[in-house]
Amino acid sequence: MSKREFQTEVSQLLQLIIHSLYSHPEIFLRELISNSSDALDKLRHLTLTDDVYKALPFDPRIDLELDEEGKTLTISDTGIGMNEEDLVSHLGTIARSGTKNFLSQLSGDAKKDSNLIGQFGVGFYSAFMVADKIEVVSRKAGEELAWRWISDGKTGFEITPAERLVAGTTVLLHFNEEGAQYANSYRLQEVVKKYSNHIAFPIFLTYDKSEWNEEEKKSDKKRTTEQVNAASALWRRPKSELKDEDYKELYKSVSGDWEDPLFWFHTKAEGSLDYTTLFYIPAKAPLDLYQAEYKVGVKLYVKRVFILDDSKDLLPQYLRFVRGIIDSEDLPLNVSREILQQNRVLTSIRTASVKKILSELKNIAANQPEKYETFIAEYNRPLKEGLHNDYANRETLLDLIRVKSTKVEGLTSLAEVKSRMKEDQKSIYYITSGAESLLRTSPLLEIYKKKDLEVLILDDDIDEIVFSGVDKYGEIDLKAVNKASTSEDLKDEAEPDQAEALKPLLDKLKATLGDRVKDVRASVRLADSPSCIVSDEEEPSLKMQQMLRAMGQKDIPVMRPTLEINPDHEIVKKLLARPDDATAEDAAWLLFDQALLMEGVPLQDPANFVQRLNRILNLSI
């Protein structure tokens, strides 16, 4: 006999499940049935593709056996099974980094945590909500030995040799007080129908059925086995036969989510390629959305046979929040992961699927704006990632994303921004890189305020990278206000060019600031501030350079910004009038440093800044 302890994370998860998950104890059955269904999927795939397994008998089914008196339930499958090693690693440790991350997000507030866990899916361990002892007997396909795993969900588990006639897994639950309600055949049937009706394999329930005995005028109990689920691949049925409830139920069983999805798109394609797709958008963004090791939410089937559910090639990465099914008629059943990557059929399905998802989202944006708002609250950012990566769908994605702006409260679409453009407005303008409050008060926006031009406030930290690659919305140029060339648009033909008159001052400033600046120029974009910082077209902004360095990128050359000064500002006028003033040098540095501060860039030498400031203050008091 070998006694082992659970990995710390498992104990943590078990504690949580037992103490805060009482709101939905029935999901234990969905989780165990879905594990069985996965195990059957895996074995079916092997029997179709791997010579070693081809000769093995495969009679796929899931059996629930109820002992009402003894308050036990077994869930058995004829799937892939587990050997001793698998039992230890699958039912004693948590390998998925997503789960570990999930645990670290827990707040200790039972209500919030149970919502989190609902989105996450707790798997096998959820059975400890309803059982105080669980025995698993499993035999791996192709192996002779079977193993028994026993645990009370508290101290650890034991593994001993056991017997099992065929490959597969049997989970025996000894119900606790909470679980006693499930030692009831009606309740079990109800829960199976609710969550697992469309599992592709038959689920049988064996129980003592009461039957009326006419002769003896009493009811007898008779051991009966009945199929309790529909076992149909629901996605292959015509849309007209399916009700919203059917879609929601399938969603919950494929995603493990408790909440209804926001919406779904069901498509049957016939023609050069035959396939069915059913995609769902979860109401809440998956918790691992921003993790490199996110869990794939789309399963690939070939002719209703499950192939895989962990391929990142089924949809582009930015659509990783989509859940659902792709079922193809044209792929071979033995298609391997490597082949999938360059398979023409899958590439076509993927391209068409992305188009479909995006065009459906566009419809929703147009026809159900409130619902679309809920969607955007969760998924605006991944769509922006798409702008960066999915060139082919950029136009659609530009219509789908939402942005903040100086003209509206909340979010707005680029189509709305376009419709608000003034007659002589040459481009759509935006400002990036920094917190919203910093961006809204930036001196770079002064001229736009004065001219009553709208500016998009792009304060998401990926915005600068994303939008630096997007230079047009339809025919209209998109321009960052902190780029040197953007000011070309703003030049007033009527206004005389002041550069000539300013030249002596510009030269002087340049000489003082030396190699800290690339250039010093007269600005056309300032109204109230004396100076601002701009970058060249191809260069990341100062704030961005700072971020890249903070992220550990070392090879970023030091890029010098251009300082622009406002020819109409009193300070600038005075400096021009008194070129030999003793304070000129201090003033030059203060003009530069304050422009940096307004960009959100920390000063290289704050002590120097303060000394200069105090000297000037002293003179003015």
Ligand SMILES: Nc1ncnc2c1ncn2[C@@H]1O[C@H](COP(=O)(O)OP(=O)(O)OP(=O)(O)O)[C@@H](O)[C@H]1O
């Ligand atoms: N009936 C079964 N047959 C074969 N393997 C199983 C069975 N039940 C569980 N396992 C194995 O144990 C692992 C852990 O199961 P668990 O339900 O905790 O998580 P999961 O199914 O991987 O993830 P989740 O349920 O969170 O999506 C599974 O990945 C699988 O390898």
